[in-house]
Amino acid sequence: MPGLKIAIKDLEFSNISAIIFDKDGTLEDSLPFWREVGIQRSRLIDAQIPGVGEPLLMAFGIYDNTLDPTGLMAVGSRQENEIAAAAYIAETGRSWGEAKKIAAEAFQEIAESKYLIKTPESAPLFPEVKEVLQSLSNAGVKIGILSADSTAGVDSFVANHQLQNFVSLSMGVDGKLFKPNPDLYIQACEALNVVPEQTLMVGDSLGDITMAKAAGAAGTIGIDRDRSARRKPNRNTSFLQADLQISSLSEIQILSSSN
Secondary structure (H helix, E strand, O other): OOOEEEEEOOEEEEEEOEEEEOOEOOOEOOHHHHHHHHHHHHHHHHHHOOOOHHHHHHHHOEEOOEEOOOOHHHHOOHHHHHHHHHHHHHOOOOOHHHHHHHHHHHHHHHHOOOOOOOOOOOOOEOOOHHHHHHHHHHOOOEEEEEOOOOHHHHHHHHHHOOOOOOOOEEEOOOOOOOOOOHHHHHHHHHHHOOOHHHEEEEEOOHHHHHHHHHHOOOEEEEEOOOOHHHOOOOOOOOOOOOOEEEOOHHHEEEEEEOO
16 A cells, blocks of 8 residues: 655655654653653662762763753663663672662662652643644554653553554563664564555654664654753764754655555
């Protein structure tokens, strides 16, 4: 079945059946929430091992009261963040087993905190997201979400923002494959019953772009919502490999059915 012709700025993509979106920073304005999570994780670990907190904040990408949208906390999975924290703990002389245990317990305590809960208020959708997803879905485009968050986290996001009618795939990473492994993207395409060559990838990190390109996606779109105040100087390299860069999903336009 032929797909749609989609225009984004001055580029046109033909025979598109699906668009796969990243979640955090692309659909959901969640960086402030994740910044607070990173701070609390660092504080909890520093309370047990004084002196580790500040290096952990830097490792997570938290600096000057901001969160680097290209950093570990913003684009890495929980498991990747946990391993990084354990590595810093191990540098203090703890065994690797003990370091992993301390990190895992701290991460779990923060995850279970009733004072730090992800809600539509603490991590809202960007203003245009719901309307754009609805429009794309109504036109026949399959919508997938592929996030470094867990699949359970993606499911909660879809439910909390009432996107069930528009989203065909909610997929995270659960300790097996991580971005930018192209196999992750290929699995998402298989779940949507499309081939990568009929998909577009929209994301806010280099991992999103390189993953989709390696998998053979028809196009890659980097989204930068003007977070320059949150980004370290000279770190804006996420979109060098993308086919084009946008600042809002509303720049995605459906032209017609492909023949």
